[in-house]
Amino acid sequence: MTQPLDYLKESPSQTAGPYVHIGCVPNFAGIKMYDGDLGASMKTGPVQGQEITIKGHVYDGTGTPLRDAMIEIWQPDAAGLFASANETRGTADPNFTGFGRTAGDMDTGEFTFETVKPGAVPWPDGRMQAPHITFWIVARGINIGLHTRMYFEDESDANATDPILTRMEHQNRVPTLLATKTADGVYTFDIHLQGPQETVFFDM
Amino acid sequence: MSLIKTQGGFITRDRGRQPDAYTPDYKTSVKRSPSAALLSFPSSISEETAPMFGHGMLGELDNDLIHNYAAAGESAIGPRIIVHGRVLDENGNGIPNTLVEFWQANAGGRYRHKKESYLAPLDPNFGGCGRTITGEDGSYEFRTVQPGPYPWPNRMNDWRPAHIHFSLFGHGFAQRLITQMYFEGDPHIKLCPIVGVLKSQEAVDALTAPLDMNRTVPMDSRAYKFDMVLRGRRQTYFENRKEGM
Numbered sequence: 525m526t527q528p529l530d531y532l533k534e535s536p537s538q539t540a541g542p543y544v545h546i547g548c549v550p551n552f553a554g555i556k557m558y559d560g561d562l563g564a565s566m567k568t569g570p571v572q573g574q575e576i577t578i579k580g581h582v583y584d585g586t587g588t589p590l591r592d593a594m595i596e597i598w599q600p601d602a603a604g605l606f607a608s609a610n611e612t613r614g615t616a617d618p619n620f621t622g623f624g625r626t627a628g629d630m631d632t633g634e635f636t637f638e639t640v641k642p643g644a645v646p647w648p649d650g651r652m653q654a655p656h657i658t659f660w661i662v663a664r665g666i667n668i669g670l671h672t673r674m675y676f677e678d679e680s681d682a683n684a685t686d687p688i689l690t691r692m693e694h695q696n697r698v699p700t701l702l703a704t705k706t707a708d709g710v711y712t713f714d715i716h717l718q719g720p721q722e723t724v725f726f727d728m
Numbered sequence: 729m730s731l732i733k734t735q736g737g738f739i740t741r742d743r744g745r746q747p748d749a750y751t752p753d754y755k756t757s758v759k760r761s762p763s764a765a766l767l768s769f770p771s772s773i774s775e776e777t778a779p780m781f782g783h784g785m786l787g788e789l790d791n792d793l794i795h796n797y798a799a800a801g802e803s804a805i806g807p808r809i810i811v812h813g814r815v816l817d818e819n820g821n822g823i824p825n826t827l828v829e830f831w832q833a834n835a836g837g838r839y840r841h842k843k844e845s846y847l848a849p850l851d852p853n854f855g856g857c858g859r860t861i862t863g864e865d866g867s868y869e870f871r872t873v874q875p876g877p878y879p880w881p882n883r884m885n886d887w888r889p890a891h892i893h894f895s896l897f898g899h900g901f902a903q904r905l906i907t908q909m910y911f912e913g914d915p916h917i918k919l920c921p922i923v924g925v926l927k928s929q930e931a932v933d934a935l936t937a938p939l940d941m942n943r944t945v946p947m948d949s950r951a952y953k954f955d956m957v958l959r960g961r962r963q964t965y966f967e968n969r970k971e972g973m
Contacts, residue, residue, distance in 0.1 A: 588759075
């Protein structure tokens with residue numbers, strides 16, 4: 525016998541279920557609460573940097589768009605600073621929250637984020653990462669939230685030296701992490717839960 | 729060398745204790761489960777920061793589901809309960825000032841949602857959601873009515889045990905977690921395919937709240953205690969070598 529290691533264990537995840545909207549975006553679900561839904565707007569005033577729109581769908585393994593998902597994003601401001609108490613490198617744009625949350629359209633499943641193009645942030649060893657946005661997807665049928673990243677197709681120089689993108693074994697899957705520029709300031713980022721175009725999901 | 733504790737990256741998530749993505753008894757997971765292996769990397773500042781929400785954003789009734797959707801002078805119908813506990817990290821430290829959101833069916837097992845079709849009636853005084861922010865020791869508390877069990881389309885006769893959904897942030901986005909709380913003694917726990925995605929009885933127990941008579945309000949509300957644990961960060965008294973990959 526040995527002494528027990530007295531660490532606690534992370535609580536097991538359970539699906540967010542079909543009614544995640546009631547708890548996380550109640551106004552979207554028709555329940556008037558809290559003076560609006562958390563994460564509905566990422567800008568609280570004029571923001572620094574380039575304002576962009578991100579649009580996309582989350583597709584299941586049959587190619588059907590999910591219409592009951594909740595998608596969250598977390599990102600730094602245009603200068604690469606996070607609006608977080610853990611940010612020690614400087615003070616982020618006071619008019620930018622960095623946090624977005626949406627259910628997508630109840631009929632089509634399309635999600636939209638009005639945000640800014642993020643600045644680059646460092647990797648733990650000091651190298652710079654390519655600009656990216658963290659995505660987190662929950663829905664009925666997803667037992668534990670899926671974590672991925674959106675990089676920018678038009679940041680090819682930064683992407684070519686990114687510590688994660690360059691270390692992926694299956695380089696042919698890198699495009700699943702790249703947002704496509706469809707108009708000036710507009711990017712499309714589709715997420716495929718399964719199938720030949722399956723998005724790369726992370727365990728970080 | 730001075731002994732100053734430094735925080736490293738997040739401790740690797742114990743995927744052996746978390747449910748798998750593909751769990752065919754819970755049918756919806758079949759086409760919504762990634763089949764490739766997850767890509768493992770150490771956390772970086774993108775995962776070690778998180779949105780922080782101030783106590784100032786909370787309304788007075790945000791943590792009182794009995795009254796936060798009720799007409800003036802009225803209240804939700806059902807067994808009155810208090811749910812309380814702490815949000816901790818894997819190192820056993822309380823996580824202060826973090827947002828906790830919760831949602832549930834009403835006492836009859838009916839959700840207030842346009843895609844919900846169960847014949848049990850809505851309670852006009854019950855919305856079904858609330859939120860709070862943890863105190864300095866990671867503690868939280870809210871008041872609600874005990875939700876009812878309800879049938880759901882999976883196999884022909886599946887019922888969810890009574891449960892409350894929780895959404896948690898922590899201080900790093902790597903800690904983001906959604907889970908469910910079950911009630912001690914509910915016979916549906918062992919029959920439910922969603923509970924069934926959990927890999928051990930110990931994991932089921934970790935999501936099952938005991939009746940807590942010490943925190944009941946006599947002649948008013950019973951209480952259930954539910955602690956939740958989010959990922960912790962590596963801690964060391966030694967200076968970390970830079971974490972290259």
